[in-house]
Amino acid sequence: MGKMSLEDVQPGMILAGEVKERGGCVLLSAGVEITEKHLDIFRKWGVSEADIQGVSKQDVIPLASLQLDPALLQQAEVQAQELFRHTDLQHLAVRELFRLSILRLAQDKSGAQDL
Numbered sequence: 001m002g003k004m005s006l007e008d009v010q011p012g013m014i015l016a017g018e019v020k021e022r023g024g025c026v027l028l029s030a031g032v033e034i035t036e037k038h039l040d041i042f043r044k045w046g047v048s049e050a051d052i053q054g055v056s057k058q059d060v061i062p063l064a065s066l067q068l069d070p071a072l073l074q075q076a077e078v079q080a081q082e083l084f085r086h087t088d089l090q091h092l093a094v095r096e097l098f099r100l101s102i103l104r105l106a107q108d109k110s111g112a113q114d115l
Contacts, residue, residue, distance in 0.1 A: 003049045005099065011036050017051035022092075048096045068106045076105035 011034055019028045019042060027045060028038055034050070042050070080101045087094045 004052050004055060005049050005096065006039065006042055006047060009034060009039060009050050009052065011039065013050075013055075014053040015050060016053040016055075019047055019050050021045040021047065048092045068103075068110055072106045072109045073102065076102045076109060079105050 013034050015028060015030050015032050015034060017030050018026045019038075020026050022045075027041060027047065028034075030051075032038075080098055083101065084094070084098050087098075089095050089098055
C-alpha cells in the first residue's frame, strides 16, 4: 500500500484505505474502485492523497520526478527539509507543499522546463 498524491491517482485504481475529508468524514471506503467522479469529489473536498492497493513506496514517486536526476532530487529534498524545518509534515497540505517544493527545487537546479 502507498499513499499517492491525488494528481497521480487514476480511475480504475482500488483504495487500500478510507478517503476522509479534513474533518474526518469518510468520503469513500477501502476496496472501492476509483472513478473520475470520485476524483472530482476528492478535489472539491480538499483531499490531496489516497492510499492505493498494490502501490509500493517506489511507485509513489511522481512521474515528473522520473525526468530528473536522482542526485538533484536528493539535494532538493535536503534544501526543502531546511525550508520546512518548522512545519508539521504530517499535515496533508504541508506535506503536499513539501513534495511540490522538492520537485520545483530540483527542476530549478536542472534548468528543466515546467514539469
